[in-house]
Amino acid sequence: MMSKSTGNLHRLIGCGWVSFLLSLALAVIVALGCAGKPVMAGEPSPKIYAAEGRADSLSADTLREIFFMRLTSWPDGTPIRVFVLPDKHPLHVRFSKEVLGVYPFQLRAAWDRLVFSGTGLIPHMVETVGEMREMVRATPGGIGYVDK
Amino acid sequence: MLTNRGFLGKALAMRIVGPRTIARMAATVACFFVSGVAAALDFSTIDWQLHGFASQGFTYTTSNQVFGASRGGSLDFTEIGVNGSVRLLPNLLFSAQGLYRNAGGSDREDFRLDFAQVDYNGTFLDSALTLGVRAGRVKIPFGLYNDTRDVVWTRPSVILPQSVYFDTLGLRQAMISADGGLLYSRYNWGDHRFNLEFMVAEPQDDTGDATDFLTGMLNSPGRMDGRPLFLGRAVYEWMGGRARAMFSVVDLDRDFRSRASGVPSGNIQALYPLFSLQYNAERWSLTAEYGWVDARRSGFTPVPIENTSEGFYVQGEYRLSDDWSAVLRYDVFHADRDDRSGRSLAEQTGQARHRFYAYDLAVGVRWEFVRNWLIAAEYHNVEGTAWLSPHDNSDLLRGGGDPHWDLFSVMVSFRF
Numbered sequence: 430m431m432s433k434s435t436g437n438l439h440r441l442i443g444c445g446w447v448s449f450l451l452s453l454a455l456a457v458i459v460a461l462g463c464a465g466k467p468v469m470a471g472e473p474s475p476k477i478y479a480a481e482g483r484a485d486s487l488s489a490d491t492l493r494e495i496f497f498m499r500l501t502s503w504p505d506g507t508p509i510r511v512f513v514l515p516d517k518h519p520l521h522v523r524f525s526k527e528v529l530g531v532y533p534f535q536l537r538a539a540w541d542r543l544v545f546s547g548t549g550l551i552p553h554m555v556e557t558v559g560e561m562r563e564m565v566r567a568t569p570g571g572i573g574y575v576d577k
Numbered sequence: 578m579l580t581n582r583g584f585l586g587k588a589l590a591m592r593i594v595g596p597r598t599i600a601r602m603a604a605t606v607a608c609f610f611v612s613g614v615a616a617a618l619d620f621s622t623i624d625w626q627l628h629g630f631a632s633q634g635f636t637y638t639t640s641n642q643v644f645g646a647s648r649g650g651s652l653d654f655t656e657i658g659v660n661g662s663v664r665l666l667p668n669l670l671f672s673a674q675g676l677y678r679n680a681g682g683s684d685r686e687d688f689r690l691d692f693a694q695v696d697y698n699g700t701f702l703d704s705a706l707t708l709g710v711r712a713g714r715v716k717i718p719f720g721l722y723n724d725t726r727d728v729v730w731t732r733p734s735v736i737l738p739q740s741v742y743f744d745t746l747g748l749r750q751a752m753i754s755a756d757g758g759l760l761y762s763r764y765n766w767g768d769h770r771f772n773l774e775f776m777v778a779e780p781q782d783d784t785g786d787a788t789d790f791l792t793g794m795l796n797s798p799g800r801m802d803g804r805p806l807f808l809g810r811a812v813y814e815w816m817g818g819r820a821r822a823m824f825s826v827v828d829l830d831r832d833f834r835s836r837a838s839g840v841p842s843g844n845i846q847a848l849y850p851l852f853s854l855q856y857n858a859e860r861w862s863l864t865a866e867y868g869w870v871d872a873r874r875s876g877f878t879p880v881p882i883e884n885t886s887e888g889f890y891v892q893g894e895y896r897l898s899d900d901w902s903a904v905l906r907y908d909v910f911h912a913d914r915d916d917r918s919g920r921s922l923a924e925q926t927g928q929a930r931h932r933f934y935a936y937d938l939a940v941g942v943r944w945e946f947v948r949n950w951l952i953a954a955e956y957h958n959v960e961g962t963a964w965l966s967p968h969d970n971s972d973l974l975r976g977g978g979d980p981h982w983d984l985f986s987v988m989v990s991f992r993f
Contacts, residue, residue, distance in 0.1 A: 547672030
């Protein structure tokens, strides 16, 4: 009985292209609806932090490339060393969304892919904002973020 | 002790990779050092990382077998990997991963060298354009999940959609990684990113049951050679992967050289295009992939056999909290898209019709209960047996097997 009814369901959804195109249409509708989300207001914004004033004039695109670990050296050739707080840390969440324009899970997914396909290094994780300041200051080419 | 270990390591490596590959890799490495890169090294710029994962699965099925004798509950699903990466220069990276995998009758390779590669790239146009090359044993960049599919952290469920990512069939081993090279490019334009990859490599189709799968004969005595595989992938990403569209294609043309007098040699050509789409919102993700395998086998039968299979799935993920997420997926596979009911294939082969299709409705949850520890559980209601391993289900080849079955799977994983 059970298997018969699920069998019908299987046949109903199973028309190859139909479900594929339906989901594509749904994705496009949702994408249009979600574009241009307002930025959160309130508390002081996360501020990008790098030694030697390197981070002063970086665009959002460049920062995204750096934190996704795709841009690996500064213009003078020094390797970029990226520091982040844990995925759930409120400052990390705000930094991801407000500065990079992505969700923390997108960063984590990209880093996991780099590690397990051997195609890149991932950021060093620090536990507190204090540790972040200390590590970035002490590391040549270091970059991270702080709360004002 | 040290020399002892070195010798052992080498012996082990020879056993896993084979002398031909080792020679090729050694040559690649040597080239880099001879070209003077080593002389220019400044040790303060060297970064390295060590990572790994260990996952243990439990599989239970109401009928048929998946990953071992699952009808009574099977623990034959283990995945353990350790990898190291060394960045000698900001744009020069060496990395390697050793993998242990056990998945019942469908994976009996145990330890293997998963990848061992060198990656070099350069940036142009104010860093907007990156051009790079990767060589050695490299992961195959196919679709959304293939290149890291052995790591439960990077796949949406314990068991990937089998219509696209065959796990219990022999072809799996030939799809994981290959010995050769890859050219890649990335171009950033505001919030948009374009990615192109082109790969030429020798597939590992002498390992696992890839030979069986490609020739269509079980336990085929012989080896595969012929032209290396070609692969291309084009990716468009918006906002760091908020939306993602991808086209991948593999082109395979291999010869099977028989070693037994009663078994004919032959040729297999396969073209596997795959379309992928993904949208990631804050709370949920929607994913779909559609592909087909166009295969032509000649020499094994008096008349060449041509066949086009078809696979697709639609998947939704929902993030209930930072630690909990749920997944719902519908996955469809037809061994022949001109014979979706499997009627004529059943007549030709003497196997049951349900061998030639599979409809899999899956629902699952995952929970990261401590940082870097994960437990995932899922339930599958499946109709059809097309993607089941004949090694775990020998009755399938004799017309047996149950077309209606359920699968329950749990996996615990740790990573560092």
